[in-house]
Amino acid sequence: MVVAIVALCGAIVAGGLSLVAAARDTGVASSSAGSSVAVTQAKIELADVSVVPRSINVAKGKKITFEVVNKGVLDHDLVLADRSGTKMLGGGKKQTIELGPFDTSTKMWCSVPGHKEAGMVLDVVVGDRAVAAASAANGANPDDATIDFAKTPAPNWKPFDPRLVAAPGATEHKLILHARESVVEVAPGVTQQLWTFNGQAPGPTLRGHIGDLFTVTLVNDGKVDHSIDFHASRVAWNVHMRSIKPGESLVYQFKAEFAGVWMYHCGTAPALHHIGNGMFGAVIIDPPDLAPVAHEFVLVQSELYVGPMSEPGDLAKMQSEDWDAVVFNGYVSQYKFKPIRVEPGERVRVFVLDAGPSENSAFHIVGTIFDTTFKEGTYLLQPDVRNGGAQVLDLQPAQGGFVEFSFAEAGLYPIVTHKFANVGKGALGLFQAGEVEPAPGASH
Ligand SMILES: [Cu+2]
Known part of the structure; x- marks a missing residue:
């Protein structure tokens, strides 16, 4: 029991910290932060809730092979805007897919509601260029709404009723x-x-x-x-x-x-x-x-x-x-x-x-x-x-x-x-x- 708890907690923590995955290609160097050298093969790790690496450089005009593994407990996938990509992967599951060719840089993300917003986004950068630093995990999403504390609610707004009724007599x-x-x-x-x-x-x-x-x-x-x-x-x-x-x-x-x-x-x-x-x-x-x-x-x-x-x-x-x-x-x-x-x-x-x-x-x-x-x-x-x-x-x-x-x-x-x-x-x-x-x- 204790072991199970520790293992799960470990998985949760590791999800945010794991820096294991790497892009790879024949004879191409890789790093945990993502390679700045274009590759045709990439290994991507999904976790609860993160993507590692956050960015990869892919070769222009070539098909790219993604080996995607879900190291988390939750379901995740990795898809392009047109929804092409992996199927929904349960914890521990993996899938290898081929995408592209890519002519322009794009993004992939997990389509589970909330996970993209939580930072499960992979920058797919075409060519041998510096890795884009953009990362939702490194700061607030620029699309986040803003609260105006000087604003008042609409006339039909109703507050949450704070009144509490006595405990019912039933047991x-x-x-x-x-x-x-x-x-x-x-x-x-x-x-x-x-x-x-x-x-x-x-x-x-x-x-x-x-x-x-x-x-x-x-x-x-x-x-x-x-x-x-x-x-x-x-x-x-x-x-x-x-x-x-x-x-x-x-x-x-x-x-x-x-x-x-x-x-x-x-x-x-x-x-x-x-x-x-x-x-x-x-x-x-x-x-x-x-x-x-x-x-x-x-x-x-x-x-x-x-x-x-x-x-x-x-x-x-x-x-x-x-x-x-x-x-x-x-x-x-x-x-x-x-x-x-x-x-x-x-x-x-x-x-x-x-x-x-x-x-x-x-x-x-x-x-x-x-x-x-x-x-x-x-x-x-x-x-x-x-x-x-x-x-x-x-x-x-x-x-x-x-x-x-x-x-x-x-x-x-x-x-x-x-x-x-x-x-x-x-x-x-x-x-x-x-x-x-x-x-x-x-x-x-
Ligand atoms: Cu819940």
């Missing part, structure tokens, strides 16, 4: 989660083809009590493999968290044994891409002593790594932790545009999950003090005679908890992560306590 929870691609607006005027659970990112929040049984059917309605990993469960990774192909489904059953605010996510390699492109959500298992409050909300913090408009997120940015935005519940500054309404003096509980994939959260609400904080299965603070207060719930990626508080007077109260560089990048919302003048959300 069994049955639900179906559909893994699917969905074009979703993530910032005013910016849409992305997210990979989602049930068409939304974050996915649906699951809630129950210790001892409850969850039976989740994962249905893969997408175009690439997906899986699900519930941090709230104790199950065998290779059985329950296995990847399933498009059209397949699996039943993932677990008993909630521990209270907490848990992450769930797709774990299919590269997990960074699947989480970074929207496949995450929260499971809340109530601690036994949870007191009634006037309002409960859930806020899932995550990063956006924007790819081209209506295409999947940019894996190269994810790999270099170069996020475009940090958001609560999947949309830039959405509760600034549409504040969360409560009344002064009402007791409020906010569940917070840091879905990452890579950034932490210093969850803070300007203008109030938390008298209760719960993090990773335990209360850090509860009201008592010592009158302690808290200003931040600090969470690393995949950590969760909740805070309780009330607002002393009518007004607006910003929701932020106190890592302030991220506030200007979308990690900003507002609570509105009572009636407020002037109208909120105009500026902050």
Whole structure:
């Protein structure tokens, strides 16, 4: 088991680092960076998700033989714009193809959705010329969409509903989660083809009590493999968290044994891409002593790594932790545009999950003090005679908890992560306590 995990992880890591393949020809030198001398034969390695080498020089006007091997776990192919090239190759499979003759330089790529954008592009350069340096893996794709943080949403825009309902009385929870691609607006005027659970990112929040049984059917309605990993469960990774192909489904059953605010996510390699492109959500298992409050909300913090408009997120940015935005519940500054309404003096509980994939959260609400904080299965603070207060719930990626508080007077109260560089990048919302003048959300 451990060996299998290490082997898979090794394969994932090696996918990004492998520098083994080389172009070759009769008596022609080759190198890991691709030969600058024209060849008629080339050996290409595909991995999860990269192409090695990134560039080859081919002889003008001659047929070129490509020996293509998929060293990854995922399916990949290598095709030209007209779709000629290899068939879809499973992990470990290889195919030798003949293409050309080439008169002008061109590109080949993997046609699995998202993989080209993630950098699986091979430059086919005609002639003995210097290797083109262009490589999506070495920086952001110039075609990536841009978020304008000064822009406001369209009038018909609706925020992600942050309200949380109480855990159902039943002790069994049955639900179906559909893994699917969905074009979703993530910032005013910016849409992305997210990979989602049930068409939304974050996915649906699951809630129950210790001892409850969850039976989740994962249905893969997408175009690439997906899986699900519930941090709230104790199950065998290779059985329950296995990847399933498009059209397949699996039943993932677990008993909630521990209270907490848990992450769930797709774990299919590269997990960074699947989480970074929207496949995450929260499971809340109530601690036994949870007191009634006037309002409960859930806020899932995550990063956006924007790819081209209506295409999947940019894996190269994810790999270099170069996020475009940090958001609560999947949309830039959405509760600034549409504040969360409560009344002064009402007791409020906010569940917070840091879905990452890579950034932490210093969850803070300007203008109030938390008298209760719960993090990773335990209360850090509860009201008592010592009158302690808290200003931040600090969470690393995949950590969760909740805070309780009330607002002393009518007004607006910003929701932020106190890592302030991220506030200007979308990690900003507002609570509105009572009636407020002037109208909120105009500026902050
Ligand atoms: Cu996935």
